[in-house]
Amino acid sequence: MTSRIRYRSAGGAAYLTLACPDRRNALDLATLESLGRSLRRARTDDARVVVLDAEGDAFSVGGDLVAISAADDREQYVEDLAEALHRAICDMHDLNAIVVSVVTGVAAGAGVALAAAADVVLAADSARFSIAYTKVGLSPDGGTSLFTASLGLHRALYLTLLNPLLTAEEAQAAGLVAEVHPDDELAAAADRVIDTLLSGSRNAQVVAKRLLRATIAPAPALVMRREALTIRAAVGTPDAKEGIEAFVTKRRPTFQS
Numbered sequence: 001m002t003s004r005i006r007y008r009s010a011g012g013a014a015y016l017t018l019a020c021p022d023r024r025n026a027l028d029l030a031t032l033e034s035l036g037r038s039l040r041r042a043r044t045d046d047a048r049v050v051v052l053d054a055e056g057d058a059f060s061v062g063g064d065l066v067a068i069s070a071a072d073d074r075e076q077y078v079e080d081l082a083e084a085l086h087r088a089i090c091d092m093h094d095l096n097a098i099v100v101s102v103v104t105g106v107a108a109g110a111g112v113a114l115a116a117a118a119d120v121v122l123a124a125d126s127a128r129f130s131i132a133y134t135k136v137g138l139s140p141d142g143g144t145s146l147f148t149a150s151l152g153l154h155r156a157l158y159l160t161l162l163n164p165l166l167t168a169e170e171a172q173a174a175g176l177v178a179e180v181h182p183d184d185e186l187a188a189a190a191d192r193v194i195d196t197l198l199s200g201s202r203n204a205q206v207v208a209k210r211l212l213r214a215t216i217a218p219a220p221a222l223v224m225r226r227e228a229l230t231i232r233a234a235v236g237t238p239d240a241k242e243g244i245e246a247f248v249t250k251r252r253p254t255f256q257s
Contacts, residue, residue, distance in 0.1 A: 004031040005038045006055075012198050014038075014047035014097075021056025026064035027110050029077070032084035039091040049197045050095060051190065052118060053102040062109025062132060065247045068235065078235040082141040082228035085110055089117040089143050090221055093213055096206050098197050102190045103168075104183065108132045113142025116150075116176055119209055122190055124183040127168040129176060135163045136243030137255060139234045141227040149216035151175050 006017040016038045018025040025031075042050050054060060063081060071077035092099045101118035109132040115121055133140040140160055147156040151174060159166075159174070168180040181189040197205065217223065234240050239255045246253035 004034040007038045007041060009042075009045050009047060012047065013049040013051060013194055014042035014045055015051045015053070016042070018052075018054035018060055021054075021058075023064070024056060024058035024106070025054050025060040025111070026066070027060055027062060027081070027085065027114070028064040028067040029081055029084055031064075032081065032088055035088045036084065036091065039088060039095070042097065043091075043095060047095075047097050048202050049194050050092070050097045050099045051102060051194065052092075052099065052114070053190075054104065056105070058105040058111070059101075059103045059107040059115060059127070060111030061106060062111045065136065065244050069244050069248050074235050075232050079228055079232040082224075082231050085114070085142050086221070086224035086228060089114070089224065092117045093220065096202070098205055098209060100190065100193060100197075102186065103127045103129075103177070104186065106130075109140075110142045112176070113140070113144050116147070117143060120179075120193060121177045122179050122181065122186065122193065123168040123171065123177045124181060124186045125168055126183050127171070127177075127180075129166040129168075129171045130163050131160045132163050133231075134161060135253075136247050137234065137237065137239035137241075137253065138243065139227070139230045141224070141231045143220060143224050143227070145223050145227055146217050146220060 004020055006019040008015045020031060068074055068078055099118040100120045101115040102122050103115050104124040104127055106128050107115050108130045112129050112131060155174060168177060171177040172180050179189060239257050242255060243253045
């Protein structure tokens, strides 16, 4: 077991659970480093399917703004945070396994990016999605730039600039989610997807995953490096300072730019 991620392996599948429900699975550096270790363990265990889910009432509310606010060097911390997230996402893309995310409750900011990094995204009726970065004066990371390939430019711009809170059905219509199920049926639906993948040809599945991902994003690591540098610069701006302070103190931000 790693410190922030609960890990178990069964029948060829590795299950990685975000396990900080008291913090609504906010992503700080320790959590993302634990996620990276868990993904490497799944590789060592030769998992055919990797399942990413979460405890509590949120899948993940995204980057931990409280931790960012408390950092002595915000710019360096947010770059380290972005790079740890990007390493985990690249590991998910590179695994010789199909990654399935199972989303309940809220996914926001980097939580959306993490869920969408999976090859198959399943969601409960209760799930809600919001990009949310610009809402606090930050630029997106986590491969959010790659949404232009999967969702289309103008839909990706709309979701990133206006930050609507999408229902699970709206996220499915937008192309973020593959299947939506009633909350009490989601676990059984996930089991069916996992069983279908485990009973299929691993080689064919992995080759298909690599072909399709290479077609829409031939250099995702470069895209995410640009995101990391951009969010590092953004976190030092007055707007980001105001947005983060407003979030921490639970008030509406007043941006000056």
